[in-house]
Amino acid sequence: MLVKNLKKTILLLQLIFLGACSKAFVVVSEVPRPLVNASAISAQVNYSENFKTYEFIEKDEKRALEKVGFGAAQVDLFDRIFGSLFNLVKGEDQQAQLKIEPRVLDFQYAMPSETKSTQFEIWLKYRLIITDAQDQEVADWVVKGYGKTPTTLLGSHLKSFNTAANIALRDVGAQLAIGFRNQPSIKDYLEGTSTAISEPALLEGKPQSADETNDAADSDQGLTVLTPDKDIEESINEVDQ
């Protein structure tokens, strides 16, 4: 009995110490499906292997985390957002009217101990290369996201870190969901395409209704267009104005 209890105690202590010293973390996406009108235009999101398995590797040994797994969370985000905006097609043999290739430009984090604050902070920066069915470039867009969450007295630091990462992902997703179809070059392309897709030959496999073809043209919500390479603060001000 004593040995059994001792084993349990050792196991419990191991779990506590493993949790406390964990230096690798995988972000789990919790971004909801956006409330936007879907367009009938077909789109394909092409993820590179590097993007799908993206891991932030920390070179500074003094920092709290050595490795942050972010690939699955960002694939989930982009699938969810573009799946709501367009008729998303998968598979290399599928022909899409719009091809989107996201790339990670930057990932940064700050722990409360590093900033002398009570916040976990995460910065994300993506480049989206958008091409048409003939692989001609339609747009090249840089999107930045920021997330922070306060520390909790008795809560898990990793849970707080995951929340901050999800706020940053939500921020990126919000800009994509609202701003993507309003980007001038994308908007011009979509308006041209939405007129063209009323001819059935251009869209394979899905019947078109008048409402669907008008979705892309009607998608402008009257909000400010978020243009590439603008700072987060500037974008906030723009939406506010």
Added chain:
Amino acid sequence: MRVIQSVVHLSLIFVITACTTINVDHIQLEDNLDLRAGDSIVILGRHHSAEIETETSLVACLGGKLNRQLTNIRVVPESQFIDDFYPWFEARTAPQHPKKLQKLLEEPLLANRIDQLGIRYFIWVEGSTERTGSSGSMTCSIAPGGGGCFGFGTWEDTSDYETTIWDIETFKEVGRISTEAVGNSYMPAFVIPIPMLAQVEDDSCAGMGKQLVNFFQSGEEEIKRVQ
């Protein structure tokens, strides 16, 4: 054993007696609130800049107070609302003025969901509770024979919140509540630290919650009279 019990009792008394000074100002811009049975309200915190991060705990506290005290009005939880309306009420995209909200709700997809939830009033809470001063020092040590803490620490927490109420039938601001609170906490330590904590955020919630309940109570009384 008796000494420990005395210390625990003493610390409990101090926790209760640690105090907060609170000042609540209330402006009602409409004489009568138009409410119908089944109407809902939503309370949302502002998070639109790095400096402004209204605590979700405060928003949840206000929601709980209104839910308990207003029987005919439902309070939609903040997290449920922002997830249901993602991405329109995020830090970067949430409307800052009633007219911006009106423009947003011209989109049928959003207007229909608002109708489904029966939302009539938006309550926006902006501000936060911050540590504005601290002094003193405390040292703790552990030795084979035992351990303990010695010293004295004190800190001041200040909260400053501005609550605005929007009616989404008229798309006008119908009320505003400003709350300022300052509380001093003390922690003397003689072997065992004895916390005397000022509950500044909770006290702000109590002050604001009371004013919000008063604000909607006239509308509730009208519903009861009609029923």
